[in-house]
Amino acid sequence: MPNETIDYFFSRENYRQMPGGDWPIQVISYAEDRTLGDVHYHDFFELAVITGGHGVYRDGEGRNYQLVPGNVFLLRPGMIHYYVEQSHLQVTNILWIEEELGMAFFDLPQCPGYHALFELEPQSHSRVRKNRSLVLNTDQLTEVEGILRRMQYELSVRPPGARLAATSLAGLLFTTLCRAYADASERGDNELFRLDRVIAYIHKNYKNPIRRVQLARLAAMSEANFYRVFHRILGCSPVQYLLDIRLKHAEELLRNSNAALPEIALRTGFSDSNYFGLVFKRRYGISPHQYRLRKQSASPD
Numbered sequence: 687m688p689n690e691t692i693d694y695f696f697s698r699e700n701y702r703q704m705p706g707g708d709w710p711i712q713v714i715s716y717a718e719d720r721t722l723g724d725v726h727y728h729d730f731f732e733l734a735v736i737t738g739g740h741g742v743y744r745d746g747e748g749r750n751y752q753l754v755p756g757n758v759f760l761l762r763p764g765m766i767h768y769y770v771e772q773s774h775l776q777v778t779n780i781l782w783i784e785e786e787l788g789m790a791f792f793d794l795p796q797c798p799g800y801h802a803l804f805e806l807e808p809q810s811h812s813r814v815r816k817n818r819s820l821v822l823n824t825d826q827l828t829e830v831e832g833i834l835r836r837m838q839y840e841l842s843v844r845p846p847g848a849r850l851a852a853t854s855l856a857g858l859l860f861t862t863l864c865r866a867y868a869d870a871s872e873r874g875d876n877e878l879f880r881l882d883r884v885i886a887y888i889h890k891n892y893k894n895p896i897r898r899v900q901l902a903r904l905a906a907m908s909e910a911n912f913y914r915v916f917h918r919i920l921g922c923s924p925v926q927y928l929l930d931i932r933l934k935h936a937e938e939l940l941r942n943s944n945a946a947l948p949e950i951a952l953r954t955g956f957s958d959s960n961y962f963g964l965v966f967k968r969r970y971g972i973s974p975h976q977y978r979l980r981k982q983s984a985s986p987d
Contacts, residue, residue, distance in 0.1 A: 691725060692725050692726065692727065692766060693724035693725045693726055694724055694725075694726040695726065695727060695728065695729075696726060696727070696728035696729075696730075697728070697729055698729060698730060698783060700728075701728070701730055701781065701783065706841055706842065709841065709849060709852075710782055710783040710786035710787040710788075711780070711781065711782040711783075711787055711841070711852060711853065711856060712780070712781045712782070712841060713778065713779070713780050713781075713834055713837045713838045713841055714778070714779050714781065715737075715776070715777070715778045715779075715834075715838075716776070716777045716778075716779070717775075717776055723768055723769055723770065723772075724768060725746075725766060725767075725768045726766070726767070726768060727746070727763075727764055727765055727766045727767065728763065729763045729764065730763060730781055730782060730783045730784075731760070731761070731762060731763065731781065731782050731783075731784055732760070732761040732779050732780070732781050733758070733759075733760050733761075733779065733780040734757075734758070734759055734760075734761065734777055734778075734779055735757075735758050735777070735778045735779075735780075735830060735831075735834065736753050736754065736755055736756065736757040736758070736775070736776070736777055737755060737776045737777070737778055737827070737831060738755055738774060738775070738776035739755070739772065739773055739774030739775040739776050740752075740753060740754055740771075740772075740773045740774070740775060741753045741769050741770070741771055741772040741773065741775035742769065742770045742771040742772075743759070743767060743768075743769060744767065744768055744769070744770055745765070745766060745767055746765070746766025746767065750770075753769075753775065754821065755827060756821045756822035756823065756824075756826070756827045757820070757821055757822075758803075758820040758821075758822060758830075758863055758866075759807060759808070759820070760803060760804060760807065760808045761808065762808050765808065778831075778834050780834075780837075780856065780859070782856070787853065787856075789853055789856065789857065791857075791860075794857075794860060794861060794864065795886070795889055796886060796889070796890055797861065797864045797865065797868065797886075798864070798865075798867075798868035798882065798883070798886060799863075799864040799865060799866070799867030799868035799869075799870075799882060800864045800867075800882075800886070801881075801882050801885035801886055801889070802820075802867050802878050802879065802881070802882035803820060803863055803864055803867050805885065806878050806881055806882060806885065806919060806920070807820070807878060809919060809920060809921065820863065820866060820867050820870065821870075822866055826862075826866045829862060830859065830862060830863070833855055833858055833859045833862065834859070836851075836855055837852050837855045837856065837859070840852040840855065867882075877915050877919065878919070880905040880906060880907065880915075881905065881915070881916065881919060881920075883904055883905065884901050884904050884905050884916070884924075885927075887901070887904055888901070888924075888927065888928055888931060889931060892928060892931045892932055892935065892954070892955050893953065893954065893955045894955065895955075895957075896928055898912070898913070898924055898925065901916075901924055912924075928955075929965065932954045932955045932956065933954075933965065933966060933969055935953075935954045936950055936951070936954040936956075936962065936966065936974070937966075937970070937977070939953065939954065940974055940977055940978045940981065941978075941981050947959060947962070947963070947974050947975065950962075950974070951963075962974070
């Protein structure tokens with residue numbers, strides 16, 4: 687349980703009440719006297735870019751993370767946070783409602799740095815005490831600030847084609863940040879960088895047999911140490927994570943295809959369709975066949 691008393695919860699209704707909240711993505715810049723010093727969380731995504739000054743980011747368990755220009759970190763829905771000890775702190779936040787934005791990431795999840803930025807780094811804040819958030823160098827920060835200014839123009843002025851332009855710029859921003867994370871990983875060596883390679887490998891090869899020893903070797907760790915680090919940061923075992931990925935893809939195929947159940951099992955890495963049915967029911971509470979029927983009956987004609 688968090689140690690902090692929550693002052694505010696920003697719901698999607700609050701989001702829609704903001705200027706520009708009728709669109710599912712916004713870019714908002716805060717100066718020191720306008721940053722949110724109250725303990726809060728929200729049910730939409732927030733990507734924070736520190737563009738100037740210094741301060742401290744504090745999470746819901748009271749842990750502090752020093753902030754400098756170039757810091758970038760993602761706040762997922764439900765993550766408690768606030769800023770303290772601000773000294774000319776300047777923050778630009780990209781806010782978005784994922785389901786409504788409908789942005790296609792295409793091959794971005796295969797980009798080195800993607801999983802570190804969007805998955806590992808946010809989760810590590812709640813389990814790891816060291817601050818490992820991305821820090822852009824001067825040139826990278828200048829490039830990102832240019833993208834953010836263009837996004838702010840499209841979202842505020844809204845010329846024809848603005849929504850497509852803003853979404854495209856968001857894709858450019860995310861790609862730029864992932865590549866910056868990948869560049870940092872080549873210059874450094876820490877657990878998040880190593881796990882980023884492992885998670886990217888799992889997402890690319892989930893259809894094939896994967897053994898823990900393969901993943902440990904990819905992370906340049908012993909099997910025992912790899913298991914401990916993986917579980918500490920992600921909160922589950924490598925086997926469970928792989929199973930979750932396979933089930934997610936299987937669920938998507940059940941919703942969006944007419945493929946037979948044995949074919950879906952094979953296409954998502956389950957060599958035994960009976961085992962696939964067992965673990966699917968354990969996760970979703972109903973069999974794959976029942977799940978498909980329920981989704982089909984719920985779909986509009």
